[in-house]
Amino acid sequence: MVLKKRIYDGGFHGLLPPVIPKAPRSLRKRCLRNKSYADGEISGFELLAAVADKLLQEQESESSTSSVGSKGKGPIGIHEEGAKHEPLEVKVDVKVNSVIPDHHDPASGAESELVAQPTNPDPRLKESPHSENDSGSDHASIVTNSGFVKKVNTSLIMEAIEDKPRNMYDVSVGDIRDEIHPVAVEKQSGGLTSVKTYILKDGLKPCVHTGVSNKSYTSADLPYYKDRVRGACLPRDRGNVNINIRDDDEKYFRYNNRNNTRLRAFGSRSRAGYRRMRKIMPSRYWKVARKLNEYELQNGTSDRVKSFYHKRKKICMREWFQADAAVKRRKLFHNSSKNSYIKEASSESMSNLVKFSIKSFKVPELYVEVPETETVGSLKRSVMEAVKAILHGKLHVGVVVQGKKVRDDNRTLQQSGISQKCNLETVGFTLESSLPEVSPFLAREETPSCNVQQWLSRPIIDGCFSSSSSGPPPLATSLDNHLEKNEESTTFAAEGTEVMTQEPMEDSKALVVVPPLDAEVLSVVPFSEKSSKRYEFSQRRTRRPFSxxxxxxxxxxxxxxxxxxxxxxxxxxxxxxxxxxxxxxxxxxxxxxxxxxxxxxxxxxxxxxxxxxxxxxxxxxxxxxxxxxxxxxxxxxxxxxx
DNA sequence: TTTAGGG
DNA sequence: CCCTAAA
The missing domain is CATH 1.10.246.220 (Serum Albumin; Chain A, Domain 1)
Incomplete structure (x- = not known):
């Protein structure tokens, strides 16, 4: 768990280069090892090393994470500046192919998906579930592609390490992708304002930028990082930027922990009403209510997730990703068989390349409530929590064409109205979180307040760095439960147990129970719940004229x-x-x-x-x-x- | 959940 | 297509 948390943090803040640099070594090694440990076996030594690394990373990451500026205009307070930073503009020519041959699905533009549609279940995934096992090597290669990618890699690596021991899950390409998205998001939020993503279909895939790879996370990332930091603040700024934390040290940890925790919380949540998903959507359940200004969350994803969750409700975020990926694969599989048209379209599109220049992502709005009596610091914290919640959550990238969200991941770009011919200006990408989707808890009880509280409390609790880092993994489980309502917690635990049995996951446990210090914590109120605007996120289905x-x-x-x-x-x-x-x-x-x-x-x-x-x-x-x-x-x- | 209608 | 009131 700890590792995960870390990873996330790192991913979030840490995506930034700085973080990576310090921990790289161990991480890398671990990554590699992880592969070897895919089975889930890890030596005690490894674990210790991992913990140490995490700690190191956190420190660094914290310092580095200043990207999210309070100044930012965005709901989250993302600095627009960052967007403009050159560093941010990383041309990601994702040519995963070489790295992940297996995954690559001829039928679909896998490459593009990696960048643009990570969330979407890739056809490839479905095809080669096992292939995921490929471990670090692949990751590494991916990372090398670009600075941007690198960052991602870092996070990925981290995860890989952690996960394997715990989860037994292999790091699959799909996973990587998933994480990549989040990373990308983070960057943006952090300040990476613009990322030029070139989606290459077909032949182009092969290309991989190796030049960057050598530089290592540091070189590529640092610049970026530096810019931000300088402009915004020092490492501490991170606190400021994100949410100002007066007590830096501990708080950092806290945040990290919180994040982790939160992630878990989300992850643990299963999706209940399958059908409802569409309408109810995640928004309701978001602890941090967010609203995509113009776009809605992807229902499709959530749906997939739902089914999955039924089976496994307690899952760590990482696991989530994986799980999600798995679900997606399945779904894709089904769809593929059913929808012949898709195949056709895909085949056609193969020959045409569409270049996307993504200058910015639409970020969901965050709704935060804070008592007037609260300090600015607490406000910042609340915002940070909200941001983290989003970033930590499974992020998805939504594709919007002409103001309409494209839900059907199986659709080809052509079918979705995205083509060389079309005005790419009309194509937008949004960041979406799957977390909001129906969580098991929420599903059961639709009492927002509870959720909210949980939300708040959790992060804080988890926040105890010491506990999380040093604490015995096993405790974590209890922790979560405590935080949540008894009922929920129980369920959670039970579910988690099941999962655990199938796939040993220490992650869930990783969280350390810490007294909810921050009851003070401002509550982040789920937007949807309060406003009762269920459909904030609902997307309009893509139009499908009757034949x-x-x-x-x-x-x-x-x-x-x-x-x-x-x-x-x-x-x-x-x-x-x-x-x-x-x-x-x-x-x-x-x-x-x-x-x-x-x-x-x-x-x-x-x-x-x-x-x-x-x-x-x-x-x-x-x-x-x-x-x-x-x-x-x-x-x-x-x-x-x- | 379905129907029936308005938007 | 969406959203809803009714049934």
Missing amino acids: VSEVEALVEAVEILGAGRWRDVKMRAFGDANHRTYVDLKDKWKTLVHTASISPQQRRGEPVPQNLLDRVLVAHAYWSQHQTKQPAKNQKPLEAQM
């Missing part, structure tokens, strides 16, 4: 079943079309009737054969006079007429 064949199927079904029995119509004609709900069919019928009643010149979109429209009119007229709702009796009259 003629679909219209025909609809018409036929309505002719037989009547208008009004949409559920039956759905089952009959679109039983296998998950993207067509009965509401959709009802709406479509409505539009069909309207379309049929207007002149052809007034019609838009793909023309519907007149014969179908005629049938629509007939059926509509018929069922208007015959109670649609009558179950099976009236069904055939229409047909008879026909």
Whole structure:
């Protein structure tokens, strides 16, 4: 656990180069070892070393993490400045291919995904779950690609080390990706304002920038880091920037710990209502309410996650990532089989490269509540918590095209309206957190307050650095539980146990129980909960015009079943079309009737054969006079007429 | 959860 | 397509 925490912190703040530099050595080695330890075996020595490294890193990272500036305009207070820093603009030519041959999915532009859509389940993943085992070597290679990547690598490495011992999970490419995203995000938040990401499809993938690699985290990162630090402040600034912490030392630790804890908390949370996910979305459950200004969270991801969580509710963040990846893979797999169109599209897109220049990410809004009596320092802390919560949480990158979020990860860029031809200006990337998604706890109880409290308390508690770092891993579990409501905690524990059994994870335990010192801590109130704006994050589904064949199927079904029995119509004609709900069919019928009643010149979109429209009119007229709702009796009259 | 409608 | 009131 400790390691994880660290890693996250490092990732968050530490993504910055400085952090890495100091701990690099051990980390690297560990990374390598981790691979070897993939089985989960670790020597005591290793553990000690790991702990030591963490500590070192934390210190460093803290110093380095100043990127998140209080000055920042962004909700989180991200410095825009950072965005402009050259360092930030790291051209990431992600050519993972060489590194991760196995994962690479020919069908999809894996590369691009790595950068742009890390969160999305990569086709590759599904294909080569086992391949993930590749360990450090791969990571290393990835890291080398660019400064940006490097950072990521660092974090990755860290994780890898930790995880393996605990989780037994192998570090998979997918994992890497996931982490990468977060990292990227962090950077941004930290101040990396702009990252130019070039997504290369197809042939381009092979290219890898090795030049940077040699420099090591330090060289590439440092500049960046330095800039920020200088501009903003010294290491301590981190406190300031992030959330000013008056007591630097301890607080740093705290933060770190908190973060870790929090991560866990999130991770532990399972997703309950699978279906609900879409609507309810994460937002509600976010402890730190955040709101994507313009975009919503990706539902799709959450959905995937949900299923996964049902099985494993208690999972450390890292694990989460992995788990998520796994889920995604599965899902992809399914989708792939179902959606032929996707395949087609993908194949087509293969030949076209689309270059993305990402200057900034949309960051979800953070909502923080702090009593007037609280100190500025506490406010900062609260904000920091919120930020951390987001960053620590599983981050996802959302793709927005023309203001619409592209949910379907399986869609090709072309299908999503992203092409060389299109105006890439209309393509945006957002940072999304999966955490907000239904957490087990929340799902059970929708009592925001509890959650909030937990939230607050946890971080703080976890915050105890000493405990976390030195504390016996086993305790962690109890900790979490304590923090949460008993019920929840219990559940949590239970779930965690299960998970544990399957895959020994010390992470969960890693957290040290510390008295909730900071009850004082300002509470970060989940935005959604308070505002009750459930749909803040909801995304509008991508538009999927009905094809003629679909219209025909609809018409036929309505002719037989009547208008009004949409559920039956759905089952009959679109039983296998998950993207067509009965509401959709009802709406479509409505539009069909309207379309049929207007002149052809007034019609838009793909023309519907007149014969179908005629049938629509007939059926509509018929069922208007015959109670649609009558179950099976009236069904055939229409047909008879026909 | 479904229907039915308005937006 | 979304969002909701009703059923």
